[in-house]
Amino acid sequence: TEGTIIARHDSEPLPAIVTRVLKYSNNLSAEMIGMMAARQLLGRASITQGEAGRALAAWWAQKLPQIDWSGLSIPGASGLSTAARISPVQMAAVLIEGNRIGLPALMPERPDGGGEAGAGDPPPLPPGRLRAKTGTMGYVCGLAGYLTANSGRQLGFAIFVVDEPQRAAADAATDPYVLTVSQPARRWIGRARAAERELLRQWAAAY
DSSP states (O other): OOOOOOOOOOOOOHHHHHHHHHHHTOHHHHHHHHHHHHHHHHTOSOOOHHHHHHHHHHHHHHHOTTSOOTTOBOSOTTOOOTTOBOOHHHHHHHHHHHHHTTHHHHSOBOSSSSSOOOTTSOOOOOTTSEEEEEEEETTEEEEEEEEEOTTSOEEEEEEEEEOHHHHHHHHHTOOTTOOOOOHHHHHHHHHHHHHHHHHHHHHHHHO
C-alpha cells in the first residue's frame, strides 16, 4: 500500500556535515556516517557495528589494492575504541585519496598542530598552513591531515604517538562513568603535542 507523506526533512549535504564532524569531533555523527556508508556497501538496512567496520576495511582494500591493509581494524567510525588500528602508511593513503575529492577543504584549520603551545614550545605555524584532525585519548595522540610547506608544496601526513603500557594500564583501570583524563596523562599529551608541532615545523622547512 502507498502512504501519504505528511512531513519531510532533507539533511544538509554530506560535505557540510563532515566539516562540522571534523571541526567539533562529533563522535555520534561520525558513527552514523560510518554505519550509513557500510549499509550502502552491504546493501542491508540492518547491520552490526562489527559488520560495518569490516565492510569499510574491505572497501579500502578493494579501492587501493597497492596498499598493504593488513592490521586495519575499524571497530567504530569515531575512533574512540582502543581496539582501532590503522598504520601511518594506511592513513597517508586515505589522505591522498581524500585529496582527490576535496577533503582538505573540509578539514579544520589548525594554527598550532592541535594544542596550545606552552612555554619553550616551538612557535605556531602561520595561519592557513595546516588543516588536520586530532585524535586524543590518555597516552594516545594522533594528528593527520595536510600541511603547506614553506615552498608552497602540500604534504599529507599522519603522526601517531602512543605509550602502549600506560594506555593498557588506563584501559584496565577505566571507570566508564569517569570521563576526565588524569593529570599525568594530560602532561603526557602536552609533551606529545609539542613533538607533533616540532615535526610539522621540520617538515615545513624541509619540503
